Amino acid sequence: MSALARAHGAPVLSARMRVAPEDFDVTEIAGFEASGAGEHLLLTIEKRGMNTAFVARLLAEWAGVDERAVGYAGLKDRHAVTRQRFSVQLPGREAPDRAGLERDDPATGQRLRVLDQARHARKLPRGALAGNRFVLVLRDVEGDRAAIDDRLRAVDARGLPNYFGGQRFGHGGGNVGKARRMFAGQRVRRDERALLLSAARAELFNRVLAARVAAGCWDQGLEGEAWMLDGSRSVFGPEPFDEALAARLRTFDIHPTAPLWGRGALRSDAEARALEEAVVAAGDGPVLCRGLEAAGLKQERRATRLRPEGLVWRWQPDVLALEFSLPPGSYATSVLAELGDIHDARGAA
Numbered sequence: 001m002s003a004l005a006r007a008h009g010a011p012v013l014s015a016r017m018r019v020a021p022e023d024f025d026v027t028e029i030a031g032f033e034a035s036g037a038g039e040h041l042l043l044t045i046e047k048r049g050m051n052t053a054f055v056a057r058l059l060a061e062w063a064g065v066d067e068r069a070v071g072y073a074g075l076k077d078r079h080a081v082t083r084q085r086f087s088v089q090l091p092g093r094e095a096p097d098r099a100g101l102e103r104d105d106p107a108t109g110q111r112l113r114v115l116d117q118a119r120h121a122r123k124l125p126r127g128a129l130a131g132n133r134f135v136l137v138l139r140d141v142e143g144d145r146a147a148i149d150d151r152l153r154a155v156d157a158r159g160l161p162n163y164f165g166g167q168r169f170g171h172g173g174g175n176v177g178k179a180r181r182m183f184a185g186q187r188v189r190r191d192e193r194a195l196l197l198s199a200a201r202a203e204l205f206n207r208v209l210a211a212r213v214a215a216g217c218w219d220q221g222l223e224g225e226a227w228m229l230d231g232s233r234s235v236f237g238p239e240p241f242d243e244a245l246a247a248r249l250r251t252f253d254i255h256p257t258a259p260l261w262g263r264g265a266l267r268s269d270a271e272a273r274a275l276e277e278a279v280v281a282a283g284d285g286p287v288l289c290r291g292l293e294a295a296g297l298k299q300e301r302r303a304t305r306l307r308p309e310g311l312v313w314r315w316q317p318d319v320l321a322l323e324f325s326l327p328p329g330s331y332a333t334s335v336l337a338e339l340g341d342i343h344d345a346r347g348a349a
Helices: 051-063 144-157 177-184 189-214 241-248 269-278 286-295 332-337
Strands: 012-016 026-030 040-048 070-072 083-088 103-105 108-120 129-142 227-229 254-260 300-304 309-316 319-326 340-344
Touching: 026 070, 040 051, 051 070, 051 083, 129 332, 144 309, 177 189, 189 254, 189 269, 189 286, 227 300, 241 254, 254 269, 269 286, 319 332, 332 340
Parallel strands: 012 340, 026 083
Antiparallel strands: 012 129, 026 129, 040 083, 040 108, 070 083, 103 108, 129 319, 227 254, 254 300, 309 319
16 A cells, blocks of 8 residues: 555654554444344354454354355454454254354454344345444554644545555455466466456556546546446446536545446546556556456446545554544555555554
8 A cells, every 4th residue: 555646645654553453443334224034144243353254154164054155245354353244044944052153262362242133134245334434543653743633634624545455455465466367377266266356456446546646636527537426336427527516526425436447448538538548558457457358347437535434533642543434345544544654563454
């Protein structure tokens, strides 16, 4: 993240995050209420020291079902305390005693608790959440406190670039290189293929967005802009820019977009399309574009701008605690990157 262009200027702090899992606290914001009946058990789980895939395997073993019978809306990191929903398909069966699932192991630091459970009609699909609420603690903070406060106020007022975070690209950012080798004919596992396609797409998006940040237009409409409605994936335009669109842009009702690459024509036109085509034509961009098109992905769009909701912060001596909410698919590391250089004490964010 530190290599991408910042929208708000040079770093104003250095700090460490995730010194302990409790320093990275994430709660899913539910996208719907449980139906109360059905063959799926919907569980709200608090976990510490476990990633989402690991908990899904535990749930499958606990319920005596195949892992494919377990659903979850989003991936959550191991080095954190998180609360998220899972579903387990149990047709015609009562749920096992949850005492067989819960654990608290001081030796490993792993903890799992079931906070709530209810029956539901369908498996929990990916993306079925309204967002995530973060409580982050930065330690050993160095920097001028007034400048840091000013930067946080600027982020709250203007938003920030909606970059894909480092976890999308794998350890050391190696997934893009693996994607290039896959496009050149190297065979990969089916589950790995999806990760590499996602990384290649995210890389191209980040390059276009970084170019717009450098040009100062990441939160402004270009001629030929395709727009996204806030809180949705609905895209419209291009259309002539007028005062009505300008007012919607100022109030965060709409956002500029950049491409998630795939088959078909770009939705943008004129100046916006020219910028996008120039960026993806550089370096290994054509290789990534052709690989994504050959894989059958279709052109989509993603907002270039992100605004943390309910951003608040508190100071203690050399400790800064941040609270904010983000929509699905956005990254807390993008918020932190606008502040400065954050060292992750436990691994990739």
